[in-house]
Amino acid sequence: MGEAQGTYYMVTYFANDTLVTQNQIDSLLRDFDMSASIWVKNSIITRINNSDPSVIPDKHFTDIFKLAQRVSKVSDGAFDITVGPLVNAWGFGFKNKMNMNDHIVDSLLPLVDYEAVKLVNGMIIKENPDIQIDYNAIAQGYSVDLAGGLLEKYGIENYLVDIGGEVFARGSKPDGSSWVVGIEKPSEDINSGRQLNATIKISDKAVATSGSYRKYYEVDGVRYSHTIDPKTGYPVRHSLLSATVMADSAAVADAYATAFMVMGIEKAKQFIDKNPDIEAYFIYSDTSGNLKVFKTKNLENLIEEQ
Ligand code: ADP
Ligand code: MG
Numbered sequence: 001m002g003e004a005q006g007t008y009y010m011v012t013y014f015a016n017d018t019l020v021t022q023n024q025i026d027s028l029l030r031d032f033d034m035s036a037s038i039w040v041k042n043s044i045i046t047r048i049n050n051s052d053p054s055v056i057p058d059k060h061f062t063d064i065f066k067l068a069q070r071v072s073k074v075s076d077g078a079f080d081i082t083v084g085p086l087v088n089a090w091g092f093g094f095k096n097k098m099n100m101n102d103h104i105v106d107s108l109l110p111l112v113d114y115e116a117v118k119l120v121n122g123m124i125i126k127e128n129p130d131i132q133i134d135y136n137a138i139a140q141g142y143s144v145d146l147a148g149g150l151l152e153k154y155g156i157e158n159y160l161v162d163i164g165g166e167v168f169a170r171g172s173k174p175d176g177s178s179w180v181v182g183i184e185k186p187s188e189d190i191n192s193g194r195q196l197n198a199t200i201k202i203s204d205k206a207v208a209t210s211g212s213y214r215k216y217y218e219v220d221g222v223r224y225s226h227t228i229d230p231k232t233g234y235p236v237r238h239s240l241l242s243a244t245v246m247a248d249s250a251a252v253a254d255a256y257a258t259a260f261m262v263m264g265i266e267k268a269k270q271f272i273d274k275n276p277d278i279e280a281y282f283i284y285s286d287t288s289g290n291l292k293v294f295k296t297k298n299l300e301n302l303i304e305e306q
Helices: 022-036 044-049 059-074 081-089 102-111 136-153 250-274
Strands: 002-004 007-013 117-120 123-126 159-163 166-170 179-185 195-202 205-211 216-219 222-225 240-247 279-285 291-295 303-305
Touching (some): 007 022, 007 136, 022 044, 022 059, 022 136, 059 081, 059 117, 059 250, 081 102, 081 136, 136 205, 159 179, 166 195, 166 250, 179 205, 179 240, 195 205, 195 279, 205 250, 240 250, 250 279
Antiparallel strands (some): 002 007, 007 159, 117 123, 159 166, 166 205, 179 195, 195 303, 216 222, 279 291
16 A cells, blocks of 8 residues: 555555565656656656657656546547646646636647657657646556556465555455445535445456545535537536446546546446447436436446445
């Protein structure tokens, strides 16, 4: 157990020996932050955001970039790593919140366009130097895959990696049973304790959840979620309260969980219909405010509702 990206991480594995130490995982995650964390002053992402001409993206940076761009394309721009300026302006980045109004949103929107950033011969080219890249919706998932990769390198076949609630599980527990993780129930109040809504069995898959109910702030009774709709420039406000995604990698699951929060329940369901390789579990409120759930067929035997 340790800390990474301002959240906890937990790695559990079963093997006859201590094959991988916490130090190794810590240093792997630290290296990763030096690449992809906007909170680290000299990280590659920070230097790219500052248009530092001498920055050379590393493998972590370019891997995430390619993946993010693919999800952006497939999700028709619902997922967009260039939302950085808006995330900051709305007060979810590292800068102080501006007093937001339509005018500020309109002035920042032209900077949000994933097609205006390209990877050319290993270098990141921004069409406008003010474009700011934000990996927060995918980096946590990616770091889960990284930690998993380290364990596999040491031949560990049964493990669970959990970084801030994004997980990947391989194999099973020593008694042969599946790994099981909880899916939180969206709560009314940011301060209320975490409640379990359901559990999900995982084997050789990643699971990630995005929710509008934990990271938000409220002004005059209106909730502002930290997920921004790249098309409008405003925080999303939907009946969809949380999106849990199961996929082969945690980075992919993480990115789609965010994309679905942007799409909202109807569009997300349509997307799922056309993309059967993605499994999803949505918690949303119906028109009378009751909690409802939707899950893809393959999850029916894996999810147990409480
Ligand atoms: P969580 O799992 O905590 O809900 P997410 O994985 O949904 O977090 O990531 C949310 C973060 O992603 C935001 O704080 C912001 O930095 C960034 N972000 C917000 N909107 C988008 C978007 N439409 N596409 C990509 N990244 C986004
Ligand atoms: Mg995400």
